[in-house]
Each structure stands twice: as structure tokens, then as C-alpha cells.
Amino acid sequence: MSNLLVTGGAGFIGGNFVHYWAQQHPDDTIVVLDCLTYAGNRSTIAGVEQAELVVGDIRDTDLVEKLLRERDIATLVHFAAESHVDRSITGPDAFIETNILGTNSLLKAARKVWLDEGSGRAHRFHHISTDEVYGSLGPSDPAFSETTQYQPNSPYSASKAASDHLVRAYHHTYGLDVTTTNCSNNYGPYHYPEKLIPLFILNALSGKPLPIYGDGMNVRDWLYVEDHCRGIEAALKNGKAGETYNIGGGEELPNMAVIDRICAEVDRAFVEVEGLAERYPDAPAAKGRATSELKTFVEDRKGHDRRYAIDETKARAELGYVPQHDFETGLRGTLRWYFDNEAWWRPLKDRG
């Protein structure tokens, strides 16, 4: 595969992908393009020798062209995005700028360098998207497949839907070699503490409320981030140009079940792991009480989609993708990671 350009590689999934790729492909060079928004963090990839961080914006088309040319890049994996639904509700503009205009900027640069200047040399533009583009499911609706109609409901999912359409259009119109994966809710190491699982873990440790939207019965599929990275690798190797693939974790759960599992795992960890009570004295579990006492119902998110579910038959059949973590083992590993990496999350949590 040789040289890769990874956009958003200082973020949660992109950062995990950089670690994963470096382990699996030690001879490859990884150029990370990331402008380090609040969600980007140098320290996420600081230890990866093969990765070089270029601090820059994906909307800077000249910079992207230069990187593709000068670093001899033939594979671009595009994670960079504004990714938090709640922030898109209070401020949609950044989502339009980065997710739509930013993706178009990358596609323009790829088209110029790979097709116009490079006489169609072998290349791949892989786009990371979300199951949220498909809208919301009722309790007994079939899971989202790659042919489900797009019905995005939030400014975030609408901006991702637009970017998916642009990627598809650059293939259809110009012949750019593209693939897209639409994945479900990721969790795992290096997850910014505004998202549900790290927020609840870290609030549980500091004795802060665990805020539950609405009735807590919104359903999501949960995907361990390393499995997602494996799916992206499979799409890069086996995916066909112009195709999209759904990547899920096979773990469809109501939020309340996720929250109860986190509470149970935190309680269990305080019994099993030595020294936690001293490190986190404000945690209810440090005083022998149940973490679940922190559960607090709050006003529901505006336009909150009720249920997402992923049908990943195509990825399994055509890419050979199989998730390797169930939710219980993935969550346990994630919890352990937060215990072992306080130096990573503490500054993010403290700045709020």
C-alpha cells in the first residue's frame, strides 16, 4: 500500500486507525492531515513513529494537492469531520464548512493530482461516513442496508449525507476510485469525553451525574473502534470502486442498557482493580455505593433519532469483514484503557 494520507488522524477513529495501520503495515508511511480542532489531539498519535502530523485544513486544496504530489500518496482515508450531533444542532455552519466543503476540497485535489496530472494512476479515496444518513427506524423496521433511502435528520447527518453524495458523484462523473463505509456508533480508546461512553465512564469516576436523554430507550448499534479499523482495511483491500459498505458491531442496544452496563463495569472494576478508590475518591463505587445512583434524566436531544440498526451482510460477504469484539469485552477494554491513560484524558476533561 505504501504512502497513506489520513485526514482527521488526530481524532478518535482516525487516531485509532493510525495506530492500527502502523501495527499491521510497519513499512508504510502515514501522513496525517488534521487542523486540530477541539476534537483533535497531537498526543493521540504522538507515539506512532511512522506517522507524520501535518497541521492543516482539508479545505486548503493547494495543501492537499501538494501532499498528494510530494509525498507520492496513492491512498487517502478521509475521517476529518465535525462529528458531534449536539454541536451541529447549536451551530450547523462548521458542519457544512468541514463536512461538505472540506470533502469537496479533498475530492478536487485527488481528481487533479491522480486523474488530470497522474494519467489515472492507481489510487483509492476512502470516505468514512455514518449510519445516521439513513434516518431513524421504527422498532420492527429492517436494519439499514446500503440501498436504504437517505433521510438524514440532523445538521450533522445531513452534512455527512451531502459528503457521501459528492464522493459518489466524483466516481460517477470523473472516474475517481472511491469507496465509502457507513458505520455505527464507535467506542474505544482515545474517545473525546463529550461522547456517551467516555463521558459516562469519566463522570462515574468523579461522582458527576450521568445525563440520560429522554426515556433512555433510543437504540444504537455499537462498534468497537478496532473492529471498525479492520473493516476499513478490508474495504481498502477488497472494496470495489464506487461501492459503499455498512460496518457495524452486531450489538444493537438501547442507551439504557449501555448505561447500565457501564455502571456495572465501573462497580466491578472498583472491586477488582487495586487502588481505584484512592485515585477516584468521589466515585460512588469508592464508597461502596452503586454507580447507578448517578443516573439523571435530562431533556431529550432535539429531533433525536429513535433507532439505528446496521445490516452488514454486504461487508461480510464482499470484504470478509467480521467484528471480533462483543460489547461486553469491548467496554471492559475501553474502561481499562481510561484507567491506564489518565494523562491523555485529564487535560481534555478539565478544559470542559
Ligand code: NAD
Ligand atoms: P472526531 O471528532 O473525534 O475527530 C475528527 C478529527 O477531524 C479531529 O482530529 C479534528 O481536528 C479533525 N478535523 C475537523 N475539521 C477539520 C478540518 N477542517 N481539517 C482538518 N482536520 C479537521 O471524529 P471521529 O469520531 O473520529 O469521527 C471520524 C469520522 O467517522 C467522521 O467522518 C465521522 O463523521 C465518522 N463517524 C464517526 C462515528 C463515531 O461513532 N464516532 C460514527 C459514524 C461515523
